[in-house]
Amino acid sequence: xxxxxxxxxxxxxxxxxxxxxxxxxxxxxxxxxxxxxxxxxxxxxxxxxxxxxxxxxxxxxxxxxxxxxxxxxxxxxxxxxxxxxxxxxxxxxxxxxxxxxxxxxxxxxxxxxxxxxxxxxxxxxxxxxxxxxxxxxxxxxxxxxxxxxxxxxxxxxxxxxxxxxxxxxxxxxxxxxxxxxxxxxxxxxxxxxxxxxxxxxxxxxxxxxxxxxxxxxxxxxxxxxxxxxxxxxxxxxxxxxxxxxxxxxxxxxx
Ligand code: OAD
Numbered sequence: 305x306x307x308x309x310x311x312x313x314x315x316x317x318x319x320x321x322x323x324x325x326x327x328x329x330x331x332x333x334x335x336x337x338x339x340x341x342x343x344x345x346x347x348x349x350x351x352x353x354x355x356x357x358x359x360x361x362x363x364x365x366x367x368x369x370x371x372x373x374x375x376x377x378x379x380x381x382x383x384x385x386x387x388x389x390x391x392x393x394x395x396x397x398x399x400x401x402x403x404x405x406x407x408x409x410x411x412x413x414x415x416x417x418x419x420x421x422x423x424x425x426x427x428x429x430x431x432x433x434x435x436x437x438x439x440x441x442x443x444x445x446x447x448x449x450x451x452x453x454x455x456x457x458x459x460x461x462x463x464x465x466x467x468x469x470x471x472x473x474x475x476x477x478x479x480x481x482x483x484x485x486x487x488x489x490x491x492x493x494x495x496x497x498x499x500x501x502x503x504x505x506x507x508x509x510x511x512x513x514x515x516x517x518x519x520x521x522x523x524x525x526x527x528x529x530x531x532x533x534x535x536x537x538x539x540x541x542x543x544x545x546x547x548x549x550x551x552x553x554x555x556x557x558x
Pocket of ligand 1: 326327328329330332333338339340355404405430474475476501502503504505506507527528529530532544545546547
């Protein structure tokens with residue numbers, strides 16, 4: 305098992321394209337709280353108590369207040385050098401991205417580098433904080449405004465079926481969009497190199513993606529300040545942060 309940036313660069317440079325997989329640690333240095341670290345709490349609730357369909361059915365106001373807070377936190381954050389390095393690699397056709405993050409920072413970085421064709425090179429496995437979708441039918445739309453949580457009656461309704469609109473994210477106990485997941489698995493099956501950044505690698509099915517790359521003979525480089533269950537299996541494990549290491553590993557030669 306190697307631990308050097310040089311080996312990480314080599315594992316990736318030797319491949320025609322790289323599959324980048326990111327988790328909450330990717331955005332930590334932008335100021336977005338991670339799930340399993342400290343600082344992710346809001347009014348003493350744990351995410352697992354609020355990010356569920358049952359919580360929304362029981363108290364949609366409370367859940368929307370939490371999502372308003374999460375949207376505000378994220379809108380005050382900016383993508384960092386790691387996001388921009390990935391975005392430039394996507395724009396150059398060198399990278400595809402599968403993210404578990406719902407914060408939109410990858411998308412913003414890609415827009416800022418003027419990346420075209422980015423949408424078909426990014427899969428947001430867990431949805432987006434900036435989408436609303438109907439709690440009953442298939443309606444969804446992009447939305448960045450604060451939701452009016454003055455009373456249950458002020459919450460947004462579906463223009464098609466009048467049921468409540470909910471955040472466009474995947475909640476605990478829900479299945480992922482099967483089309484998105486199928487595409488992510490297909491990318492993993494065909495990837496000869498994969499860079500995994502800032503995920504605890506414990507939440508399925510996202511955790512299976514780098515494992516699928518390995519099973520198909522690809523190399524996996526893990527970037528994380530801490531060890532994870534993936535560290536045992538990865539080809540190269542580099543301990544450090546996303547903003548520091550992603551530019552060194554994936555950036556163009558200086
Ligand atoms: P976690 O919060 O579980 O893990 C964050 C990981 O990032 C940890 O392994 C940290 O060591 C690492 N980390 C922290 N700071 C970092 C930095 N600056 N650079 C690089 N890595 C750093 O986040 P995820 O693995 O993304 O799902 O969590 C997966 C899913 O769990 C989330 O998408 C969410 C949650 O349940 C849903 O909401 C469906």
